[in-house]
Amino acid sequence: MEKLLKIFKALSDKNRVRILLLLTKKKLCVCEIQDILGVTVSTVSKHLSILRDCDFIIDEKDGKWVNYSLNTASKDIVLNQILLILPFYLNNDELIQSDFEKVNSVCRKNLCNILLNIS
Amino acid sequence: MEKLLKIFKALSDKNRVRILLLLTKKKLCVCEIQDILGVTVSTVSKHLSILRDCDFIIDEKDGKWVNYSLNTASKDIVLNQILLILPFYLNNDELIQSDFEKVNSVCRKNLCNILLNIS
DNA sequence: TCGTAATTTCGCTATTGAACGAATTGACAA
DNA sequence: TTGTCAATTCGTTCAATAGCGAAATTACGA
Numbered sequence: 001m002e003k004l005l006k007i008f009k010a011l012s013d014k015n016r017v018r019i020l021l022l023l024t025k026k027k028l029c030v031c032e033i034q035d036i037l038g039v040t041v042s043t044v045s046k047h048l049s050i051l052r053d054c055d056f057i058i059d060e061k062d063g064k065w066v067n068y069s070l071n072t073a074s075k076d077i078v079l080n081q082i083l084l085i086l087p088f089y090l091n092n093d094e095l096i097q098s099d100f101e102k103v104n105s106v107c108r109k110n111l112c113n114i115l116l117n118i119s
Numbered sequence: 120m121e122k123l124l125k126i127f128k129a130l131s132d133k134n135r136v137r138i139l140l141l142l143t144k145k146k147l148c149v150c151e152i153q154d155i156l157g158v159t160v161s162t163v164s165k166h167l168s169i170l171r172d173c174d175f176i177i178d179e180k181d182g183k184w185v186n187y188s189l190n191t192a193s194k195d196i197v198l199n200q201i202l203l204i205l206p207f208y209l210n211n212d213e214l215i216q217s218d219f220e221k222v223n224s225v226c227r228k229n230l231c232n233i234l235l236n237i238s
Numbered sequence: 239t240c241g242t243a244a245t246t247t248c249g250c251t252a253t254t255g256a257a258c259g260a261a262t263t264g265a266c267a268a
Numbered sequence: 269t270t271g272t273c274a275a276t277t278c279g280t281t282c283a284a285t286a287g288c289g290a291a292a293t294t295a296c297g298a
Binding site: 148149150161163164165167168182183184185 | 272273274275276277278
């Protein structure tokens with residue numbers, strides 16, 4: 001029961017659902033997700049830890065970066081069903097489509113250079 | 120998106136999940152659910168309005184009582200999948216099994232008489 | 239080693255949500 | 269119509285959570 005509630009709580013935040021949909025497209029690091037969602041890095045990091053804590057996503061170190069991707073290896077029926085249903089349900093959502101456009105053009109190195117130039 | 124979030128928020132509360140599982144067994148009125156969950160009538164009523172608001176359940180008047188039951192007529196893929204998965208996932212849950220034992224013996228008229236005698 | 243940059247953690251604020259009791263509503267029966 | 273009882277709504281309190289900025293952590297490269 002507790003695990004199930006944790007899953008539904010993870011799914012009841014818009015930005016976390018957006019992150020899951022983004023990760024259906026490709027692996028992303030924290031700062032790429034930050035750029036698309038428009039919230040701070042610490043907020044993104046917190047969302048990712050919640051999603052990871054219920055096994056929706058996995059992380060892997062890549063130099064200074066941490067790549068996040070969907071956990072497609074889970075045997076949990078709820079996790080698997082959710083990951084099947086979400087795209088089916090939301091691919092036509094206006095906000096999700098806008099996110100998908102951004103994720104195509106997002107570039108880790110440009111992004112970091114831009115942030116560098118600003119600060 | 121907003122509708123989906125509403126569904127996941129509805130599912131992220133333990134008492135609302137318990138109510139959904141109870142209603143897989145039979146139609147119930149507010150005071151019967153109150154007796155099983157052990158919270159106040161107003162709390163149960165609020166939970167039911169949240170579940171009804173995202174079409175998980177329907178209500179029908181029956182004299183002084185209001186019977187609640189699962190909405191099996193929905194065409195929403197998420198609602199249907201959730202209602203399929205929940206029992207599969209939770210039938211062996213300790214708390215849910217305890218609820219199921221209570222729901223067999225709960226009796227609307229005895230319940231109301233008992234409450235009457237106490238007050 | 240030391241600085242830099244990505245990420246995480248921490249402390250805080252504001253908002254949301256669950257719970258309760260009291261007051262109100264709605265429907266039946268005397 | 270009036271009283272009774274189930275249910276809902278309202279107002280309040282308390283806990284949980286999303287968000288931010290700052291500080292700490294981690295890993296690469298000079």
